[in-house]
Structure formats: C-alpha cells, structure tokens
Amino acid sequence: MIRLSTRQWSTPAVIAAGVFMSVSGVLMFFGMHDPVTLAHEWIGLAFAVFVVFHITTHWRGFTSYFSRRAALGIIAVVALATASLIGLSATREGGSVKHQIFQTFERAPLTELSPLLDQSAESLATKLQAGGFKVASTAQSIQEIASRNGTQPPELMHALFE
Structure with a gap:
C-alpha cells in the first residue's frame, strides 16, 4: 500500500482545484451557469479543504507572509474587495432580477x-x-x-x- 503524506498531495490538490475554480468561475462570469455551477460549488468546497491541509502542512511558510508588507497589502486588498462585493450583493433589494x-x-x-x-x-x-x-x-x-x-x-x- 502506498502512503502519501499531506505534503505530497496538498499542493497538487490546491493547484488542480484552483485551476478548475478559475476556469469555471470565468465561464460562470460570462453566463455559462447550468453545466458549471454545481461542479464549481462542490470543487470549491474541496478546494477549501485542500487549502486548510496545505496551510497546516506549510504553517511556517504561511505565517512568514504576515511579516512582509507587500503580502499584507495584497491580503488586505483581496479581503476588502471580497467584503465590498459581498456587501453590495447583500444590499440589493430583493436580490437579482x-x-x-x-x-x-x-x-x-x-x-x-x-x-x-x-x-x-x-x-x-x-x-x-x-x-x-x-x-x-x-x-x-x-x-x-x-x-x-x-x-x-x-x-x-x-x-x-x-
């Protein structure tokens, strides 16, 4: 039986799921929802799990980003954009047309x-x-x-x- 450590599979899993999420996200942005949405949602959940494993496996490297100004700036911009987009969609009265x-x-x-x-x-x-x-x-x-x-x-x- 072959044993894989988390270090061996977490990075390829994050990359594969990330590529799929990127492609399916672009397709959904341009209106192709029906064949893509369900897979995007489920692979997105798997992606979140893979990220948790990846972060715990590479914890020291992960925490080092919080001491770099450029990395903190990027994290702050992405967090602000995410919060803004969620806030905009939540304030739309009645949801989408x-x-x-x-x-x-x-x-x-x-x-x-x-x-x-x-x-x-x-x-x-x-x-x-x-x-x-x-x-x-x-x-x-x-x-x-x-x-x-x-x-x-x-x-x-x-x-x-x-």
Whole structure:
C-alpha cells in the first residue's frame, strides 16, 4: 500500500482545484451557469479543504507572509474587495432580477401563469398532478402547491417545463 503524506498531495490538490475554480468561475462570469455551477460549488468546497491541509502542512511558510508588507497589502486588498462585493450583493433589494422574476412566478396562481405559458390553468394543474403533486385548485400558486406537497417550488417548475 502506498502512503502519501499531506505534503505530497496538498499542493497538487490546491493547484488542480484552483485551476478548475478559475476556469469555471470565468465561464460562470460570462453566463455559462447550468453545466458549471454545481461542479464549481462542490470543487470549491474541496478546494477549501485542500487549502486548510496545505496551510497546516506549510504553517511556517504561511505565517512568514504576515511579516512582509507587500503580502499584507495584497491580503488586505483581496479581503476588502471580497467584503465590498459581498456587501453590495447583500444590499440589493430583493436580490437579482432573475431571482425576483422567479419569486414572482412562484407566487402567482396557476390562473395567472397559464397565459404566460400559453396553456390553460387546468392543463398546468394536470401536468403537476402527472408529476405526482396534489393540486387542490388552479387558484393556488406554485409556492402554495410546493408547500402542501412538502417540496420546493423548483421541483414543480421542472414538472411544468418537461
């Protein structure tokens, strides 16, 4: 059995995950979300774990950066940019436009959604019922139907668009 020390695998793991995060982040920045987002999130979690192992393995080298002015300046700029971007996104009322559209869609009764989807409210209810969801009335919203079926609205959206 081959034994690998943390020193042997932590740096290559950080590099590989970092390259993937960079490429997938650029793809997401330019609008390619669907095929990339899930992998980006999971590899991002793995990346965080790899970084912790890498830092603990190279602790003395890591702490030496905090005695260098240039390194501290770079760390401060990145921390400030990160905090600013998080603060900006948190202060946006209601989230992104896309998020607001989906929330409006989820709150609207089937009777109001039907013209948007070019179907009758009854056919939307039938589609949801065929997907295994109980629909009491076409006056219910996607949110209400999801809640009464113990699921989330995106599950119902999938059923409507299949």
